[in-house]
Amino acid sequence: MTDLYSTPHPRFPTPNLRVTASPGVDSAAATVVLAMRADASPAVLDHALAAAHREEACLRAVVFGTDxxxxxxxxxxxxxxxxxxxxxxxxxxxxxxxxxxxxxxxILALAEDHDARLIVMSTKRRSPVVKLLLGSSAQQVILEAECPVLLVK
Known part of the structure; x- marks a missing residue:
């Protein structure tokens, strides 16, 4: 007899987070991860592209809104x-x-899964009190990343 109550059954499949990709991204030898806020300045993308060209790496980006x-x-x-x-x-x-x-x-999982050489992350300025109360994605990435993190405003 099947126990339907103790075995979890997802009603909906987990959606894929990948929106778009180039054909050769999965065979790239090196990776730079870009954590891009939707309201970021163009300088963030410029830094990420420069890093990808310098490292001869692909660019894996996560686009996110405000925390x-x-x-x-x-x-x-x-x-x-x-x-x-x-x-x-x-x-x-x-x-x-x-x-x-x-x-x-x-962002951390992408960096770890693809042995990223660098994480380029867009940030916005918050007061220390607001960061303490609300937390910060940037703070978590900085504390837990195993590769260098470049923060760009």
Whole structure:
């Protein structure tokens, strides 16, 4: 007899976070991870592209919105598509993911899974008190990353 109550059954499949990618990204030898806020300055992308070219690496990006006390907002797919178009135009191998429920964990997992050489992360300025109360994805990534992290405003 099947025990339907003690075995979890997902009602819906887990959605894929990958929005767009270049054909050769999965065979890339090196990786730079880009943690891109939807409202970031163009300098963030410039730094990430420079790092990818310097390291001869692909660029794996996570696009996320602002942090809230409950969960980070999920960036619209249009932002992910726009970033994918910019990366294709720049001539690098790339993957763009929309943010899941915990962008910091997602960024760290990407860096660990692909042995990233660098994490380029966009940030916004918050007071120390607000960071203490609300937390910060950037702080978590900095504390837990096993590779260098470049924070760009």
């Amino acid at each position: 809230t006390t409950t969960a980070p907002s999920v960036s619209p797919l249009a932002e992910c598509t726009r970033l994918g178009e910019a990366l294709a135009e720049a001539g690098v191998e790339f993957e763009v993911q929309r943010a899941g429920s915990d962008p910091a964990e997602q």
